[in-house]
Amino acid sequence: MFKNAKLTSRSFICSFVLVSCFLFFSQTSYGQNITLKFKDVPLKTVLKEVQKQTDYRFVYNDNLINVNSLVTINTSGLSIEKVLDEILSKTKVAYKIAGKQILLSPKSSSVEKNQQxxxxxxxxxxxxNGDPLPGVTVFSAKSKEVATTDLQxxxxxxxxxxxxxxNISMIGMKNIILVADNRTEYTIKLEEDLVQLQNVVVTGYQTLSRERSSGSFSVIRNTALESKTSSMNIVDRLEGLVPGLSVNMSAGAxxxxxxxxxSINAAKSPLVVIDGVPSNYDVVSSLVNPNDVESITFLKDATAASIWGASAANxxxxxxxxxxxxQVRKPKVTYNSFVSLRGKPDYSYQNMMTSSQLVDAAKEVFSVTDYPWNTVIASSSTARNPVIYPHEKILYDLSRGLINQTTADSRIDSLKRLNNREQIEDYFTQNAMVSNHSLSFSGGSDYHTYYASYAYTGDNKSNKSSSSKHQINIRQDFKFTKNIKLDLTANISYETGEQYLVPDLPTTLNNYLPYAMFSDNSGNALSQAYLKKYEPFRKDAENxxxxxxxxxxxxxxxxxxxSSSSLIARVNAGLSINLLPGLQYQGKFQYQKEFDKGYAYYSKNSYKVxxxxxxxxxxxxxxxxxxTYYLPTTGGHYQTNSVNNTSWTVRNQLLFDKTLAEKHQITSLAGTEVRGDLSVMHDTYRxxxxxxxQTYSPYDEKALSTTGVSSPIIISGTSSTSILNSKAETFGEYDSRFFSLYANAAYTYDKRYTFNGSIRMDQSNLFGSNKSTQFKPIWSFGASWNITKEKFCTSDLIDNLNLRVTYGFGGNSPRPGSGGPFDILFPTNNSRFTEIGYVVALPGNAGLSWERTSTTNIGIDFAVLKNRxxxxVDVYQKKTTDLLGYQPLDPTTGWYYAYGNLGQIDNKGFxxxxxxxxxxxxxxxxxxxFTLSYNSNRLTxxxxxxxxxxxxxxxxxFIEGYPAYxxxxxxxxxxxxxxxxxxxxxxxxxxTLSSQLSIDDPIFKGVTQPKWYGGITNEFSWNGFTLSALIVYNLGHMMRNDVNTFYTGxxxxxxxxxxxxxxxxAGDEAITDVPKYIANTGTSNSQRYxxxxxxSVQNIISASYAKIRDFTISYSIPKKIISKIYMENLSVYGQVNNIxxxxxxxxxxxxxxxxxxQGTRTDKTPPFITIGLKVTLL
Structure with missing residues (x-):
């Protein structure tokens, strides 16, 4: 089925061209005349017919224009002006043409004309943003006169x-009432009405009003995201803003x-879609500039997400x-910029000992009996780690009589006075800083609009690594005729990075011996060879x-x-054609290429080489x-890795949207989608x-990686033979292909009762070959009741009250390479063979199916007190069956396990x-x-x-009968x-011993994923100043405590x-619960567990917390000041993050x-500050 994917793509392109040409030449031209024949019909009927025959749209206020008045007209071949004169000649309606808008208003009386x-x-x-708003209704409450704004x-x-x-009003904007004074001209700014705007839902396949869908949606506008500079990944900025979305920054979560x-072994995070095409988080971070985002819609229940099939259960x-x-004026130009100063890691957060504390502790536990000098030295012939540390050398020398107590104390005191923390911060860290600059241009005409942007992001990390990213985005929309529209989007992102490496450090910098200095007082580098090998052993190896x-x-x-580099390019095209009244063809095509390359070079001077x-x-x-050298003695190690990814999507669908008899609204769509994703990996090591x-010296890699080198000067492993582990070349390939059929429909009666249904069927090479696994349709059903449209709901306090109920299914497909209908092979080397062999790592599973999640959702939307x-509120229950993972097999089959469907998990929450x-x-x-979410689950x-x-x-x-995590x-x-x-x-x-414990003894203490989560946002605006604060919280989860782990050795x-x-x-058990130290490891293991x-459950503690994620103060400079320097808007802001x-x-x-x-601390960075500005030019 999938071998004809190229043919499908070509067929789509050919159909695209043929249908476009046919319909383009069949349309009436820009200047075509109008034919009307009506007798005693409502004015609105005639206006609708004019809109059908032309590109014009009428703008008027129902309260001021009587569109139900009867008119008669019989004309043929007249221009728009003559038709309007004929229609409105016997009415009290005047008109004005502004571009492709026709503004209707009441005719002024003769008295009014004398007072003009x-x-x-x-x-x-x-x-x-300072852009003109056409189509705004301006109404005088006293004189009843009305006007509508033009394109300017x-x-x-x-x-x-x-x-x-x-009164100044417009759909989607907050209405205002202005009291007239003696000014000759007014400039009025309208703000977006988020309540109205959030009622528009973009699913990725279609755009519809919330009242015509029973699904559970959340919508975030760009204004809520622009100033959140904590991350350049737009998804990270959503924390605390969306009910149901948990963002957990903790490591290990x-x-x-x-x-x-x-899911427990497949994708767990939500599916990310960019302009109607599935993507992944890395691509979102690379391609999407947060300043280019208009809105983000979250589809959470079955009705909302089932249209995406076997990828949308999450x-x-x-x-x-x-x-x-x-734009009637010159293009709109906007510049955004910010700089974040993020500081260095706080090493005091690690709660590690000082040099004095460490040396004292080492003296207390030093045991010549358990670790005699001769035994420790003897291990130097088989161990590559250091065998004598400076603090140990002093104590051994004292015990062996090589130095006296006074000398030992003097040397111990010298170690205690050393502290390398400042040197670690100076040599291996820096103050982190992120800077971003974004420039956008937008504008166009009625027939062509464009939006283009360029963004640069520089990121200097605290570990001295750095990266830079360039993003270009170009979006063009073409309106060839009234019925044919085309949109084209091109994105390209190029990112480079330089990683700061210090190979072969004995331990992490957090655990480094605090007295081990990296330089002398003059800044000259000091040798720490004593941390790598015992000195006499090292000298012998050198000789x-x-x-x-x-x-x-x-x-x-x-x-x-x-160094690393990443280049991602994407082309997205969409075509819409109005075939018949209410019937529209929509086509979508996307092609994306990604090239990731990286290399690491270790010169011959590096310790690793x-x-x-x-x-x-x-x-x-x-x-x-x-x-005798078995590896090259010149040159260094050169390691490369590359990933080339190609993905494409072709979608064709028909959309029907019609209102019948003013009370029956029908929306439906049906279509097909074909997707492919091919990743090719190639790694080398020379x-x-x-x-x-750019050349390398030859060596016998096969022999060194199989038989190895016997009796080397220093062995690389635990035996007497050194074996080469890294291979010169490795390859990998993942190929995913999907074919889908889908349809959905919605019916609304009298704007009160809505019924939704959807169905989708996915086929993929990731599923098993059995028909029962390939043909599993996903479906959903929902209904909603807009109570405020009922006659009995007449309260002025209630503006919106809508009840929703949905039930249906979503899916989740296996990860590429984790399992499937075919055996998965891994290459292997063996000294018995001259060629590369292959091992069946995982057997194929013809019955492998995608995970299937049923969701029941009950929700209510409300607005009261004039939308103040x-x-x-939503309550849901989810049940996932056929969980993917490694299920056990009968060992007689030759394998202990295979990738298959192994379980079930239930979720509930609100x-x-x-x-x-x-x-x-x-x-x-x-x-x-304010957002609040609760979720609990159980693996059944x-x-x-x-x-x-x-x-x-x-x-x-993941344990049966308990929650996940x-x-x-x-x-x-x-x-x-x-x-x-x-x-x-x-x-x-x-x-006290492990032999005394059983599986029933561990006690369930909680989960590591928050049960309660959300955010609180407050925004205050006054005379150009804006203060906003976002508080995020994660509650109800647990973590292991950061306890001492050193008890022996x-x-x-x-x-x-x-x-x-x-x-x-003896007696300390009354004042501490920290176990004693026992020098000998064998003795320790035999006495305790x-x-x-x-x-212990006593060392499982609460992980709940609340933070001010961002606290922002901004100021917009008055226009009367900035207009003198050709600016329409200039705002500056300061922000503090993570308090x-x-x-x-x-x-x-x-x-x-x-x-x-694990119960371990990671590098902690302090709260950071950001300063930024936004400029819009006149």
Whole structure:
């Protein structure tokens, strides 16, 4: 079925051209005359017929123009002006043609005409960006005179006196009432009415009003996103603004979830759609400039998302980008810019010991008995790690009598006085900074509009890495005739990055020995070879190999290069053709290419290259001979990786939208879609590479990666043979193809009762080959009741009350390469064969099906007090079957597991969104937005390929009968008299050893994913100043505590401060719960089971927190000032991000800089500031 994808694409293009040409030449020309024949019909009937025969649209106020008055007309071949004169000659209606708009207004009386000169009320109406607003109704309450703005936004009333009230209104904008004074001209600005605008829903396949759909939607406008500079990824900016969308920044947690979890091994995040075509988060971050986004629609229930089929069970985020608007003046030019100053990581957050604390602790636990000198030194022939650390060397020298106590104390004190924290911050970190510049142009005419933008983003990270990104976006819309429209979008993004590398650090910088200095007082690099190998062993290896093994961490970055580049280009075309009244053909085609390349080069001076070379070198057989090198001795290591991705989408659909007898509204669509995605990966690794000549020295990679080198100077593994692990070349390919049929329909009666239905069928090469898995239709049904349209709902307090109910199915497909109907092969090398062999890594599964999620949703939308308070409440239940994952097989088949359908998960929850206009006066406005979401889930069935025990239960996230992302812990009742942790078992007995524990003993303590989440936004505006604050919160989830993990062995890196609080002497069990230190690891394991403490329920703590995600102050400079320098708008702002206001733990843990499952702290950056500006030119 999919081998004809190219033919399908070509057929679409051919059909596109033929249909366009046929319909283009069949249309009436721009200047074609009009034929009308009506007798005693309502005026509105004639106006509709004129609109059908021409490109003109009528704009009028129903309260002022009697469109039900009867008219008679019989004309043929007349121009638009003559037709209007004939139609309106016997009415009290006047007209004015402005572009393709015909503005109707009441005719002025003779008395009014005599007063025109004295009572003129003239003005211009503009939007918040300063653009003219045509079609705005301006109405005098006293004289009843009405006017409509033209394309320049201009209006004129001729019967308004000082003190009269004038009403200015437009659909989608907030109405205002202005009291006339003695001015000769007025400039009026209308603001968007978000309540009205949010009632327009873009699903990606169609655009419809909310009242004609029963689905659960949320809509975010661009004005809510533009100033949120915490991330250049538009999806990251949505945190706290959308009910149902969970954004969890904690490491070890799922970042984006919409209405809970519907998959455990396939995609978990919502499907992202850009201008009607599916994409992914990386592409969104690369291609989409947040300043180019017009709106984002969230499809959350089955009716909303089922149209996207086997990709939408997790919800859909549909991003609509900006388009051009007709401009009667020169193009609109807008410039946006900001700079974020983000500081350095706060290393004090790690709670590590100082040099003095560490050396004292090392002295306390030093044990010559458990780690005698000769035993430690003997390990140097088989171990590549350092065997003697500076603090140990002093203590060993003292115990061996090589130095006296005074000398030892002096040397110990010298180590205590050292502190490398400042050097780490100076040499390996920098103040992070993000800058962005965006320039856009837009404009056009009635027949062609355009929107073009360029953006640059520079990102200097705190680890000294950097990146730069260039984005170009061009959108053009063509109106060839009244019935044929075409839109073309081209995007290109080019991003480069430079990574700062310090290869082969002994530990992370957070755990680095605090006395290990990187430079002397003069700034000269110091060797830390003592952290890599025992000094006599290193010298011996250098003498045998004739290679230097010194190690200067401060210089290592200068021996390396690491760069990456990414180029993404996208072309999107859409065609719409009005075939018949109410019937429209829509075609969509998108082609996208992505080229990702990266390379890392380690010169021959880098420790990584020198160390590996020694590991593949055999010592000389005699003092007069030379060592034998099995790897090149010149050049460095050159590693490349590349990914080429090609994706395309072809969609053809018919859309029907018709209102019958004024009460019956019918909307439906049906279509087909074909998608393909091909990714090709190629990685290389060359040794002996010369960057100047781009050549490398040959070596026997196959032999070194199979048989290896026996008895090298230093072994690379645990045996006496060094084996080469990295392959010279690796390849990979993922090919995904989809074919879909879909349809949906909606019927609305009298704007009160709406019924929706949809169905879709997907076929894919990712599913099994059985017919039962390929032919599984997804369907949904919904109904809504607009109560405010009922005659009994007459309260002036209620502006909108709409009840919604939906039920249906969504889907989720397997990840490419994770499993499918065919065997998955991996290449392998073996010394028995001369060619590359292949291993069946996973067997094919002909019965593999996509995950299927049913969703029931009940919701209500409301608005009261003239839309001062509006919002929605939704309650939902989701049930996912056929969960994808690795299911167990009978071992006699040759495999223990295969990728298949293995379980079921249920979700339930509710969402609340409330928007309010708290205060609205001429000079002061206060708005508030509030979102609250709750979700809980439970895995009702899961087939495991390995049996659970008490140990694996502590790490497993998905266990039958429990919620996803569960955390379990032992019930630790404290320490015994020996300083070892004691657990209370499920049966009430006590346990200290692993042999005494069972699978029933771990206790469920909670989940790592927030149960409650949302945000609160407040915005205050006064005389050009705007203050806004967004508070986000995540509540009801848990995390493992950051506890000491060092209880046995030698001190080889820095330790947690809590190590000092461990049990030391009998009786300490009354004041501490930190187990004692036991030097010998074998003894430690035989006496206790440490996870009883480290993974106890007592060390599972709340991860709840609330933060001010952004606090912004902005000021728009008055137009009377900036107009003198040819600016229409100039605003500046300052912003502070990520201010912690509350966290529900007493250990100073910020859950956003923390691995909540492992219980470890990550690099924490302080709150950062941003300054920015926005300029629009006249």
């Amino acid at each position: 000169d004295n009572n003129r009320f003239i003005g211009f109406v503009k939007d918040s 936004g201009r209006f004129e009333l001729k019967t308004v006196r000082a003190g009269d009230a004038v 799922e970042k984006f979830l919409m209405r809970g979890l519907t 919800g859909v985020i549909n991003i609509t980008t900006k388009v051009g608007k007709p 045998k190999s004739l290679l230097n093994l010194d190690y200067f961490p401060m210089l290592e970055n200068s021996y390396t290069q690491n 020198r160390d590996e070379l020694v590991c593949f070198t055999v010592a000389p057989a005699s003092p007069t001979s030379l060592p 040794r002996g590479f010369d960057m100047q000549t 308070i509006s919002g929605s 969402e609340v969104m409330i928007n309010s206009v708290n205060i609205s006066t001429k000079n002061f406005i206060w708005n508030t937005g 069935e899961i087939k495991r390929n390995t049996a659970l025990d008490f140990s694996s239960k502590m790490y497993e996230q 569960s955390l379990f812990g032992f019930d630790n009742i404290g320490l015994n008299q020996n300083g070892n942790p004691v657990a209370r078992k499920a049966n009430g007995n006590e346990a 030698r001190v080889t890196e820095n330790l947690k401060e809590s190590f000092s609080s461990r049990w030391k002497v 440490l996870p009883i403490y480290t993974q 912690m206001i509350w966290k529900n733990n007493k250990f100073d843990i910020d859950p956003e800089f923390y691995n909540i499952r």
